Amino acid sequence: MTLLLLAGTGDARRIAQRLAGADVIASLAGATRDPVALPIPTRLGGFGGEAGFRDFLTAHAISAVLDATHPYAHRITARSARICAALGLPFLQYLRPGWVPEVGDNWTEISREEEAATLIPTGATVFLGTGRQTLDRFANLTGRRVICRQIDPPEGPFPFAGGEFLLGRPPFSVADELALFDRLKVDWLVVKNAGGEASHTKLTAARQLGIPVLMIARPTPGDWPHVASIESAMEWVRAL
Known part of the structure; x- marks a missing residue:
């Protein structure tokens, strides 16, 4: 059996550590230029769409897929689940639990990035912990100072006026x-x-610090199998 681990998160790294020595291949999409190395064979870069993913599964005799990508990588997850179903391959998504507010938190949930501009007043300083891939969706935050933290140095200027990049590689302490x-x-x-x-x-x-938080809601999970703990994911692998 050859397992494909769709990685790219800290949890995927922990899963990879537990799978070291097994017949498994990890895949990183390449969103980070210098990712932390995994202890299992790893490929970098996209598959080239649905056809490319299907060809990879066939060419490498993949017998099951464990998706431990980011909870917001819903397009990758949906594509992977759909193709695995068509090929008759077992598929599981590891979907870690979301955050819930605690006493003292001031959170407002929004469904789309563009909604931030309706709640954040002009003149405010806004810190985006959302990554660069959806940065263009905040272009309507005119009149605010927008700071976007990302791991890699930017390849070009900030995509809209009033914004700036801040480099930083996690983890960050309180x-x-x-x-x-x-x-x-x-x-x-x-x-x-x-x-x-x-x-x-x-x-x-x-x-x-009493800073209000806009929390972008998660995509609705699909009807494919998913678990919320690493141990449950490992049990699924052991049962294959």
């Missing part, structure tokens, strides 16, 4: 985030409900 938000005079934090402990530190910092 103390790191407190100092950063205070230095930048952040008024609003915008994040995706990615879940997980490692990236929760910015939410803890926002709570301690």
Whole structure:
């Protein structure tokens, strides 16, 4: 049996560590230029669409697919589930639980990035913890200072007026985030409900500083199998 692990998250790295020595191939989409190496054979880059993914599964005799990509990589997950179903291959999505507000949090959920402009007043300093791939969806935040943190140096100027990039490679401690938000005079934090402990530190910092948070809702899960814990994912692999 050859398992394909769709990776790209810290949880996928932990799964890969537990699968070291097994017949498994990891795949990274290439969103980060210098990703942390995984302890299993790894391919980098996209598959070239649905046909390319199907060809890869066939050429490498993949017998099952475990999707541990980002909870917001819904297009990749939907495509993978659809093709696995067509080929009769077992498929499982590892979908870690989302964050829930705690006492003292000031969160507002929005369904689309473009909605941020209806809630954030002109003149505010906005910190985007959403990554660069959806940055263009915030172009209507005119009149605000917009700061987008990303891992890799930008390949071009900020895509709209009033914005700036900030380089940083996670993980970030609560103390790191407190100092950063205070230095930048952040008024609003915008994040995706990615879940997980490692990236929760910015939410803890926002709570301690009284910064309101816009939480972009998760995509609705599909009707394919999914689990919410790494141990459940490993049980599925062992049962194959």
